[in-house]
Amino acid sequence: MVFYRKYRPQKIEDLDSQEVRQSLFSIFSNGKSNVHAFLFTGPKGLGKTSSARIVAKVINCERLAVSRQSLVSGGKDKLKTKDQLPVAKIEPCNKCSQCLSITSGNNLDVLEIDGASNRGIDEIRDLKEKINLAPFKASKKIYIIDEVHMLTTEAFNALLKTLEEPPSHAVFILCTTEIQKVPATIASRCFRVNFTRATNDELVRSMQRIVKAEDIKIEKEALLEIAKLSDGSFRDGSKILEEVLSFAGRKTITANLVNEKYNMLGIGQSVTEMLEALAKKDMKKGFLICQNLVKQGMDFKYFIEQLVDRLHFLLLVKVGVEEVPDVLKGETFESLTIDEIKKLFEILSEAYQDTKYAVLAQAPLELAVLEWTEGGKGEPSAQSVRAVGIPSIQATSSVSPRADESNGFFLKFIDEVKQHNNLLAGVLRGCSANEIKDGNLEIIARSKFHKEKLEEAKSVKILEEVAEKLSKEKINVKIIQGG
Numbered sequence: 145m146v147f148y149r150k151y152r153p154q155k156i157e158d159l160d161s162q163e164v165r166q167s168l169f170s171i172f173s174n175g176k177s178n179v180h181a182f183l184f185t186g187p188k189g190l191g192k193t194s195s196a197r198i199v200a201k202v203i204n205c206e207r208l209a210v211s212r213q214s215l216v217s218g219g220k221d222k223l224k225t226k227d228q229l230p231v232a233k234i235e236p237c238n239k240c241s242q243c244l245s246i247t248s249g250n251n252l253d254v255l256e257i258d259g260a261s262n263r264g265i266d267e268i269r270d271l272k273e274k275i276n277l278a279p280f281k282a283s284k285k286i287y288i289i290d291e292v293h294m295l296t297t298e299a300f301n302a303l304l305k306t307l308e309e310p311p312s313h314a315v316f317i318l319c320t321t322e323i324q325k326v327p328a329t330i331a332s333r334c335f336r337v338n339f340t341r342a343t344n345d346e347l348v349r350s351m352q353r354i355v356k357a358e359d360i361k362i363e364k365e366a367l368l369e370i371a372k373l374s375d376g377s378f379r380d381g382s383k384i385l386e387e388v389l390s391f392a393g394r395k396t397i398t399a400n401l402v403n404e405k406y407n408m409l410g411i412g413q414s415v416t417e418m419l420e421a422l423a424k425k426d427m428k429k430g431f432l433i434c435q436n437l438v439k440q441g442m443d444f445k446y447f448i449e450q451l452v453d454r455l456h457f458l459l460l461v462k463v464g465v466e467e468v469p470d471v472l473k474g475e476t477f478e479s480l481t482i483d484e485i486k487k488l489f490e491i492l493s494e495a496y497q498d499t500k501y502a503v504l505a506q507a508p509l510e511l512a513v514l515e516w517t518e519g520g521k522g523e524p525s526a527q528s529v530r531a532v533g534i535p536s537i538q539a540t541s542s543v544s545p546r547a548d549e550s551n552g553f554f555l556k557f558i559d560e561v562k563q564h565n566n567l568l569a570g571v572l573r574g575c576s577a578n579e580i581k582d583g584n585l586e587i588i589a590r591s592k593f594h595k596e597k598l599e600e601a602k603s604v605k606i607l608e609e610v611a612e613k614l615s616k617e618k619i620n621v622k623i624i625q626g627g
């Protein structure tokens with residue numbers, strides 16, 4: 145069972161939000177709360193539903209009723225009007241049949257209505273009809289209405305009528321994530337409890353309950369790291385704790401381990417962003433993503449694997465074997481054609497191979513981005529070329545519009561360089577060249593980045609060797625930065 149459900153708070157003291165705890169203790173501290181309607185407001189994952197069930201127990205717990213009775217109605221411990229009940233007389237016992245059936249969700253007198261489904265029409269109509277019936281066994285009938293802001297106007301009106309003259313045996317607990325959508329006429333009749341985003345201390349407190357019960361080995365700093373990642377939500381906190389735990393195995397969980405795991409989780413997002421950049425041929429964005437990955441200490445080999453994996457999935461979608469999951473629907477990279485995916489497969493597979501020898505871990509991916517965004521610009525898709533009957537070999541050689549098409553030598557040159565170093569060929573595709581003159585080959589690089597790549601000693605050596613081989617004379621390669 146997931147931690148969040150397994151360790152749902154069962155009494156007020158278990159609630160991790162201090163504000164909520166104090167609010168509930170204070171309302172029940174005089175022993176006779178006459179509140180007929182509560183309104184719990186705040187974002188998801190902060191324990192509104194758990195709190196509603198606890199309130200139902202506080203109101204209906206059989207043992208509490210007995211012990212309170214003796215305090216309120218007489219005996220030598222009689223409570224004076226100003227006195228407050230001790231906490232033990234407020235908390236539900238969690239052992240009587242009322243408490244147990246509320247915990248398991250089958251108490252006939254505690255009705256949970258989901259405002260979001262059917263927008264509550266049938267349920268509220270039903271509620272209106274049966275509201276005057278006395279509870280089966282409990283002292284009060286409790287109506288918990290979740291996502292109350294989703295109710296239709298009709299349902300709201302029915303609810304309002306009931307709240308205006310509530311029968312003494314009914315208590316309403318309305319929960320909402322969007323208080324501004326709840327009519328003021330309803331909100332004003334309720335005792336309001338605000339569930340605000342949890343502080344890091346509250347999140348740590350909440351996780352410590354789990355850590356203790358599950359006997360998890362984790363450092364305090366690691367809990368704080370998880371708290372920071374939880375966005376103020378108890379539900380997210382316990383979810384991340386659970387994920388980190390499965391990642392850590394039997395190791396003690398440290399802050400470093402949490403961050404490591406978080407980076408892994410972040411990969412999916414980066415993969416999506418990279419594919420978007422590739423689909424849009426946005427070179428700058430692609431490079432920025434690489435830069436961020438370096439900062440995160442990403443394993444580029446692993447990252448490229450994930451990219452290829454996602455592309456493969458996209459291919460299965462394109463051929464109709466898989467369906468696009470909702471989370472990916474409408475993403476830009478869906479627009480990639482099968483031919484483009486094929487081409488990306490090739491480029492990324494080569495980049496993957498090159499990660500083994502890369503001096504800079506990010507360079508192969510950067511160069512793949514470069515080759516794809518530069519080399520593919522304005523390229524007619526292989527499909528359209530084939531459609532007019534041009535042999536595909538020609539399509540390949542016209543890959544680069546940047547390389548001067550009339551300069552047949554340069555195209556041959558690039559093809560030949562590709563035999564030695566594919567990435568270098570990728571850079572060349574974004575360049576142009578002048579005809580060889582007096583043993584000099586001038587290559588015009590479009591950016592400083594290209595120029596520096598080509599000027600590396602390793603690159604120059606390949607460029608000159610290839611030029612000599614093709615022209616059968618001694619060639620001096622010179623790189624110029626042009627527009």
Ligand SMILES: [Zn+2]
Nearest residue numbers: 205237240243
């Ligand atoms: Zn009880």
